[in-house]
Amino acid sequence: MNLFLDALAWLTDPANWTGPGGIPTRVLQHLVITFAAVAAAAVVALPTGVLIGHTRKGAGVVGAIAGAARAIPTLGLLTLLGLALGIGLEAPLLALIVLAVPSVLAGAYAGVQNVSTDTTGAAKAIGMSPRQVVFQVEIPLAAPVIIGGLRAATLQVVATATLAAYTADFGLGRYLFAGLKSRDYAEMLAGALLVAVLALVLELLFAAAQRRAAGRIAATARPDDAVAPPDSPQEKELV
């Protein structure tokens, strides 16, 4: 309990809210690396996932690769990449991208694949080109599931982005590593709390976006169009 009070005291200390190592800066850095990793993962995984969902080919192979990628311990990967790439943001960013890709990919292909073939077949039959079927039918209808994939990825990455401080002076992980080294457990706990709050805020934002996307298809859909999000975020070791 004492530790918890100490952490609160640390959090409310004005000295910790200013300067280059202050909470606002760290939070901003944390968000930057989180979004950079998820965005980079999306650039790779969204088109791939949509293509697989559209053609219904390669889901087995890519699913296996994505599943295997999930099993990679991020800290181990980061250590390897860190040894190869040295100090800096490159190694953690790459590790976080690898962490984010499977969820985004699964969301995209599950979402698109679950669009009823009656609907896509009809769209084709009335004269939509394959491209129009993808962009005007499959992606809008898959949007809630695609956003669900991004949501799962973001949650994993925001929690794991503390690892950026392993090889760089960046993000909220800095408080964890610094606190660990100086045995300042109040600072560590405070850092962990900040990460948790950040994760919750992002989660709420994504939940709202997902509801909005689903709401549009809304009143709609026959029960068989309702699809569960592909994956709930998995437990991953933090540090």
Place this chain on the structure above:
Amino acid sequence: MIEFETVSKTYPGHPAAVADFSLVVPSHSTVVLVGSSGSGKSTLLRTVNRMVEPTSGRVLIDGEDVRERDPVALRRSIGYVLQHGGLLPHRSVIDNIATVPVLNGVPKRQARTAATELLERVGLDPKVGRRYPGQLSGGQQQRVGVARALAADPNILLMDEPFGAVDPIMRRELQEELLRLQSELHKTIVFVTHDIDEAFLLGDEVVVLREGGVIAQRGTPAEILGAPADDFVRDFVGADRAERELHTTEVDGRTIAVDAAGRPVGVLAS
């Protein structure tokens, strides 16, 4: 005019879905392909807009082989109505109807105005236009499907069991509506159904198919009912069923039509 020239379709590892099918569908008439499942009737319909490519033979529209046409442009020039409506669940009714005109480059506002007029044409309240397909009854969805098929003012309508999934009362209404529309629009309609009564009601000409797309008999409803070609057709159209066998009887000076079971079915107009 649509011509099927010895059209065959074989899927690997299966007996032929359609074998050597030839038929001419004259312009401005309704031809109904009727048969049970496995008769290849939907496959045949789908060769017209190249949703199915024949293994051999060709399909011509006004003398032109459909294979020479770009499939997307071809499909946009043909109205298509499906059993389950096939409406886009994320678009409003109006936008569903306006889909093809908008794809063809008609300005959105203009396409929506035209779509609203079409709603009335198929017997729906324009207010329905703002709703989404999931909020409509099955019968309403089919009406919207017909409106969508008419939106680009195609010469040809392909209808694939469009009224198969709605209840009998609604189906009857939709059939009457289609007859009314056709009397105004004079489209070339190919209509697929497994319901012989629907075929006789809607078809200027009816083609009875047996397994594998083989024509058992073709002709006007009267020709087929009056002289079934063989036992298959006789059985399929129910020529021996009690309600098909009518005779008349005099009641109070009026002539009543009675079926073989003695049930009165109507009064002869004098």
